[in-house]
Amino acid sequence: MDKGWGLTLESDPVTNNFFSSKTSSNTGAFFRLSHQRDMFQFPVTLAGSRDDCRGTSASLSSPSDDTRLPVNEVDFFSDKKSRVIDDDRVKKEHGEPAPASELDVNTGLLLLTAGSDQSTVDDGVSSDMEDRRAKDEVELKRMNAENQKLKDMLSHVNNNYTALQMHLVTLMQQQRNRETETTQEQHQVQEMKSEEKKHGEEIMPLKILDLRLSGGAEAAEMLSTHSSSEERTRSGTPQNNVEKRIGREESPESESWGPNSKVPKLNSGKPIDQSAEATMRKARVSVRARSEAPMITDGCQWRKYGQKMAKGNPCPRAYYRCTMAVGCPVRKQVQRCADDRTILITTYEGNHNHPLPPAAMAMASTTAAAASMLLSGSMPSADGIMNQNLLARAILPYSPSMATISASAPFPTVTLDLTHSPNPLQFRSPPPPQPQPPPQFQVPFPGQPQSLPQELFGQPLHNQSKFSGLQLSQVPQPQLQQQQQPSLADTVSAATAAITKDPSFTAALAAAITSIIGGVHPNSSSNASNNNNTSNNRQ
């Protein structure tokens, strides 16, 4: 029952659906906030100050202060807006019209103010005043339109900026790949042939992951292994089970988790790129999170295809595959921790072969960044440093030691441990009084189903903004549509700031998106329409 969620981090100026209801009543508010996040945050992003993230986020706090104006709007023009509005209201209450020049700001509140004016007028203010106010309202509407236009423009610029950044990252990593490809592959092949297969596993998936992350479709194209192109081709065509089965038997590349994709044998017998491709998909990103829910929600559609009792764990392991596109190779395993059954371990594997909704992109990019970090661990390079930074920046705002790497496992795995319940917004201060701790902790990715957050936080949303804002986006909050609950705005802004302001994360996101969607523009409006899942309906 995940309808109505998934609109999260990504603004989409192309579609211009600022205030559209999108797919549910919940998304509208957040979507608007997303844009506004872009709107006010973008200039800071351009400043390129990585630390602004926290600073700005901190400045967005005080969600408990319900009297605050929505930060996004306040920030957009000037800081005197709130004062202007208050003054305006005071003046009007005293029969003194506010100058029209001061009315060009907070639209929602001004509209409300206008409404209250009416009652004042009814009380017997002169018709002259009435005319003035009518003019003010007209002016206000005009300003609203301008404001909207500016939002559009800013979002558009922001997207252009992101696209440029993505392109830059792509080019840089392509260059590096070209430089390192030959020597590294030769070296790795020699190593793998001479050393343990485990060592081979450790290197190969990482390399390919890096290729995907860095170059995405372009790099894959350049290096075109026929397996990867084959996979892309297959991904675009419908598959039935028979085809899958055949593909599984005849081509190890057809199913990422297929038993045929085992690394050692592939390495020995297949071209390096092909085996590497297969191996790459063995790299995993594991997310540990406390959750009562049977499965964390990450923005994708999943279909359960199996359940097994794993050795050493009384809790069954569930197997899911991504169903957002036919033939998507991404799988995930969900299992409760044997030691602490409140901990849900979700392990992702593979790369999506389809555009992702923003909510899923956040998760995918994070896991991709994690996988990239895994790569960087064995392949020190400028990118490695960057990728570590990516993950660190993606995660560390929430906890300084969440990510652990295990390359000794059967498959190299990055574990994002979110079970330590860090104060996700610890960089914001001060925390509001929490009547009770959240009963569970969910992965701070957007796209949580609407049904969860209230349970998560055990309190009204507007008091929950200390939690990672990324998942607050889908919480029903009708009020927000009207006056943009500051706490939610803060939360969303802080969360998005934590992610989007960081140039390195933006790069990671861009690269991940590139790799994930295979060249589809991340801002494609198709994503926006794609983002509401009905998966986990029975979860």
Place this chain on the structure above:
DNA sequence: CGAGTTTGACCGGCGC
């Protein structure tokens, strides 16, 4: 009735 889940069977890798 269709979509999703359940669950036993099956498959392949791996260790002994």
Place this chain on the structure above:
DNA sequence: GCGCCGGTCAAACTCG
């Protein structure tokens, strides 16, 4: 070669 194990399949089942 055999058994264990992880992973997947697919028929049966459930649910809306």
